[in-house]
Each structure stands twice: as C-alpha cells, then as structure tokens.
Amino acid sequence: MQLSLFKIIPEHTTPGEIYTFNLNTPNPKQAAKLQELATSMQQSIDNKLNPAINKQRATKRRKTIAQSIIAEGVELQTIQSWLLAIAQMWFVGNTPEVLRGISQKSQAEALYKISQTARTLEEVEEILSNEYYQDRIKSLKRASICTAGEIMSAIAEIQKVVKPDEVDTTQQELNRLELKIIGMKSGDFFPSPPFVCDRLIQLAEINENSRILEPSAGSGCIAESILKKYPQANLEVVEINPTLRSILELKGFNLVGRDFLGYTAENSYSHIIMNPPFSQLIEHIYHAWKLIHSGGILIAIVPESVFFNKKYKDFKEWLENWNLYDESLPKDAFLQSNNPTNVATRIIKIYKP
Structure with missing residues (x-):
C-alpha cells in the first residue's frame, strides 16, 4: 500500500483515527525571498511618504496631491508589512496552509485590496465575479487561494499578526492637518x-x-x-x-x-x-x-x-x-x-x- 505524504498512520494511531502529517517546518529560503520582496519596496514607500511636491510652497491643490501620494505610500507600507509577516511565519515555522502559496508582492497586494473592500463572505464572493478584480483573483489562484472562504481565511491569518496601528500613518495625518491650515x-x-x-x-x-x-x-x-x-x-x-x-x-x-x-x-x-x-x-x-x-x-x-x-x-x-x-x-x-x-x-x- 502506498502512503500519502500528508496522511501517514503511525503505530500508535487508534482505529478510525486519521493522522495529518505536518510539513509546516521553518523555511529560511522562502522567508528570505519574501523579505527581499518587502525590502525592494522601501524606496518607493519613502518617496511616496515624502513626496517632492511637499517641498514646494503649499497650496490646497499641491497638498491634496501630496495627500493622495502619501496615502499610496501608507498602502504600500501595509502591503510590505504583510509580506514581512508571512516571511516571519516561514522563518519560525508556523505558516498557515492558506498562506503557503504566496510568493509574490502582487498576491499580498491582492489580499490587502480585497480586505479594504469586502468584510463578509458574500462581499468577497461578489468580488470573485467582478471583472475589475480578475487580475488580482488570477494572482491569488497562483497561490492556491481560490475561493471566497480561502481569501477571507488568508486575510484573517495575516491580520492576526499585523495590527492596523503598527503601520506608521504619521505622515498621512500630518499632511491632512497641513492641508487644513492652508x-x-x-x-x-x-x-x-x-x-x-x-x-x-x-x-x-x-x-x-x-x-x-x-x-x-x-x-x-x-x-x-x-x-x-x-x-x-x-x-x-x-x-x-x-x-x-x-x-x-x-x-x-x-x-x-x-x-x-x-x-x-x-x-x-x-x-x-x-x-x-x-x-x-x-x-x-x-x-x-x-x-x-x-x-x-x-x-x-x-x-x-x-x-x-x-x-x-x-x-x-x-x-x-x-x-x-x-x-x-x-x-x-x-x-x-x-x-x-x-x-x-x-x-x-x-x-x-
């Protein structure tokens, strides 16, 4: 009889019991790959959090543009933090199965974008059929995240580790206030x-x-x-x-x-x-x-x-x-x-x- 790599019955297993073999061991190579992806985002994040237009004399138009650019920077910063969180999971060896296929920035970005739009299973299911999101859905499928339930599970696992207040929104708030005082x-x-x-x-x-x-x-x-x-x-x-x-x-x-x-x-x-x-x-x-x-x-x-x-x-x-x-x-x-x-x-x- 050929045994599955995922279902091995050890000697101590009682009748009727199914034992699941845990392959979730540390993987420094995968951790390093995700860390490298996250690090490669830093220059773009820095540029957006400190846009050149902010160095010009402030007008409401310029500050509004700057505010939009900084918001993009904060978003990138969050996606970076999600990649780093998954990298840390691989480093420690506690990566949930639903996150093990993530290997690209676009996949973490897709999860983040969906998390900002959908809060319920029904809303995620609507996104799956929305033409606008199809590139992101295809990206997630390459990570074996295919169903609405899997998407929600993946988002939930990341959010257990990365709290919203861990992302620095100081520059975004500063720009909002400086727009207010013009x-x-x-x-x-x-x-x-x-x-x-x-x-x-x-x-x-x-x-x-x-x-x-x-x-x-x-x-x-x-x-x-x-x-x-x-x-x-x-x-x-x-x-x-x-x-x-x-x-x-x-x-x-x-x-x-x-x-x-x-x-x-x-x-x-x-x-x-x-x-x-x-x-x-x-x-x-x-x-x-x-x-x-x-x-x-x-x-x-x-x-x-x-x-x-x-x-x-x-x-x-x-x-x-x-x-x-x-x-x-x-x-x-x-x-x-x-x-x-x-x-x-x-x-x-x-x-x-």
Whole structure:
C-alpha cells in the first residue's frame, strides 16, 4: 500500500483515527525571498511618504496631491508589512496552509485590496465575479487561494499578526492637518519661508550649550530649520492653536507650553527665535525678553512699521537701548510663505546684558 505524504498512520494511531502529517517546518529560503520582496519596496514607500511636491510652497491643490501620494505610500507600507509577516511565519515555522502559496508582492497586494473592500463572505464572493478584480483573483489562484472562504481565511491569518496601528500613518495625518491650515487667518498665522528661517539661524550664534525656545511656533518652520542645522539642539516650543500643536507633536517637537504670554520657565534660555503674532508683537517680545538669561540673544521678525509708525515709538526706543541690530527682508519675503502676506518685515537681533 502506498502512503500519502500528508496522511501517514503511525503505530500508535487508534482505529478510525486519521493522522495529518505536518510539513509546516521553518523555511529560511522562502522567508528570505519574501523579505527581499518587502525590502525592494522601501524606496518607493519613502518617496511616496515624502513626496517632492511637499517641498514646494503649499497650496490646497499641491497638498491634496501630496495627500493622495502619501496615502499610496501608507498602502504600500501595509502591503510590505504583510509580506514581512508571512516571511516571519516561514522563518519560525508556523505558516498557515492558506498562506503557503504566496510568493509574490502582487498576491499580498491582492489580499490587502480585497480586505479594504469586502468584510463578509458574500462581499468577497461578489468580488470573485467582478471583472475589475480578475487580475488580482488570477494572482491569488497562483497561490492556491481560490475561493471566497480561502481569501477571507488568508486575510484573517495575516491580520492576526499585523495590527492596523503598527503601520506608521504619521505622515498621512500630518499632511491632512497641513492641508487644513492652508489659508488659516486666525492667530496671525504666517509661516516663515525657508530662506527667512535660514537667515534667522545664521544670525543666532547657536552652539552646543544653547538652550533655545521658539514661542508661537506655528507649524514648526523655524524649529525645523534649527534642528536641520543643529540636530542635537536643546529646543523647546510653545503654541496655542490646537491644530498647530498637533502638527508640532507629530513632527516630534518638545512642546512646553500653550499660551506664550502665560508661559514661565524654571530655567531661562540662551536663545529665543521667534516670528511673533504681529497683533501682539510688543507683548510677545517683552515677555520673551524676561525668559532670556544674561548674555542671551533674542531674534525676531517684526513688521517694517515698527521703524516709522508712531504707535511703536516707545517700543522702538526700547529696542535701541539694547544695541539693536536689524536688517530688512525682501519686500516679497512672506509672499513665499505657505500662508502668504505682503506685509514688509525686518529681522531684529538684541543681546541681553
């Protein structure tokens, strides 16, 4: 009698009992193949999660396009995580039978796409007869996943291992919030363009001992420029707007306060670098001055009107008491902002004795 490889009757089997031989042993070769497929996706994922269009001045159209590209990146990231999960199953030796035929990215992608559309057996059966899905269905058949039940089983086995919250959706959420703030007029929100941020940092005289604060940090333009040039900088930020605070948190900044005018610190700062709300310009700069220790530097963007409008007479005199340095920014400087304005501006720099 010829015995099946899958049904072997050992000596201890009782009458009527069928013993199933388990071929589900570790397979490092198959694991490595799936890991290689997953790794090959990384460059495309990185490009989509950080689309080039995001580096251009933000408009709603550009941000909408970026949001769509980032969503594609998150989807690829999930498919990659599914391939890695199956690879790990092969490495350990606990691959469910329904997943053993998967050897291509297209098969993991087909399962993921179906999982996003169908939740019940009936819905998967409808997909099997839908012309739009036939290429994916053929791909799954090559993996011996043919029926609606097998498709649901395969998806369920992967989802036992890969939880939705394990996929990083930070960039997708960040882009959604940044789309929300384009055109926001409340709170004097006019983000500093990159070249303005760079000039602020050039003037700042930051060193390894600097303790830096950015009040009213907005969406983090100045803070990002600081950390780009000084990655280890001891930087803290304050922001009152809830949406902008969420953006700063997603970007990983150290938020230490909400309303800057009510903010106090146990230790003073060596540097405060700021683009304050012009509607409360004087109050913000005076308060910043209180938070800087002797020998510290305050750098701020101010409207050009500080230097000729009579309402700023006392404030201008106060600035000049501290050996003020100032330089005019190009007239169209903030037309390049993500929230543009044609207000003429200057950078001021003062040392605290």
